[in-house]
Amino acid sequence: NAGVMQNPRHLVRRRGQEARLRCSPMKGHSHVYWYRQLPEEGLKFMVYLQKENIIDESGMPKERFSAEFPKEGPSILRIQQVVRGDSAAYFCASSPVGTYANEKLFFGSGTQLSVL
Amino acid sequence: GQNIDQPTEMTATEGAIVQINCTYQTSGFNGLFWYQQHAGEAPTFLSYNVLDGLEEKGRFSSFLSRSKGYSYLLLKELQMKDSASYLCAPQGGATNKLIFGTGTLLAVQP
Numbered sequence: 258n259a260g261v262m263q264n265p266r267h268l269v270r271r272r273g274q275e276a277r278l279r280c281s282p283m284k285g286h287s288h289v290y291w292y293r294q295l296p297e298e299g300l301k302f303m304v305y306l307q308k309e310n311i312i313d314e315s316g317m318p319k320e321r322f323s324a325e326f327p328k329e330g331p332s333i334l335r336i337q338q339v340v341r342g343d344s345a346a347y348f349c350a351s352s353p354v355g356t357y358a359n360e361k362l363f364f365g366s367g368t369q370l371s372v373l
Numbered sequence: 374g375q376n377i378d379q380p381t382e383m384t385a386t387e388g389a390i391v392q393i394n395c396t397y398q399t400s401g402f403n404g405l406f407w408y409q410q411h412a413g414e415a416p417t418f419l420s421y422n423v424l425d426g427l428e429e430k431g432r433f434s435s436f437l438s439r440s441k442g443y444s445y446l447l448l449k450e451l452q453m454k455d456s457a458s459y460l461c462a463p464q465g466g467a468t469n470k471l472i473f474g475t476g477t478l479l480a481v482q483p
Contacts, residue, residue, distance in 0.1 A: 363418075
């Protein structure tokens with residue numbers, strides 16, 4: 258039973274390029290969450306998605322960032338025109354039935370984005 | 374709004390006991406999680422509290438006081454492998470999401 262799979266593990270982009278981060282939730286999980294972690298900082302919530310729906314995007318920057326979780330395939334976090342400040346570890350987590358009480362999140366190993 | 378406060382770093386000795394405190398303010402509070410994160414790895418679930426009191430799970434215990442907005446994680450019989458960041462995460466807000474504190478980096482020394 259595979260866990261949450263994220264790829265790529267490491268991603269290097271030059272300023273102005275696009276970054277696409279992928280997350281496949283655990284089998285049977287239909288809720289996905291994206292968090293960003295800067296060096297020596299905590300996990301910052303970005304967005305919470307269910308299949309084909311964005312439930313909560315209160316942590317997403319207003320520009321250049323978007324996320325989707327299509328009916329088929331992985332969830333994608335897309336960052337357009339990357340800047341150096343986007344360099345961070347991006348973690349994806351999944352849960353089977355959403356954020357009901359005591360429903361813990363299972364995390365992937367993260368994608369380390371480096372912007373040159 | 375939401376605010377979470379926990380110490381940035383702690384040091385303890387192998388075999389000892391350490392308590393990591395967390396205070397929080399969050400709207401629509403619905404429970405609190407503790408996660409462990411080793412450097413460069415994914416956070417992993419440790420414990421969950423929704424009612425006041427102590428939850429014990431092997432060497433790890435977690436306490437919650439809802440009225441005080443306070444929780445702690447207690448680690449007993451410390452081992453070198455317990456060196457990691459410990460993340461306090463209250464659950465709440467309009468969509469009941471987990472909001473993480475900055476974490477406490479614990480260093481276990483021989």
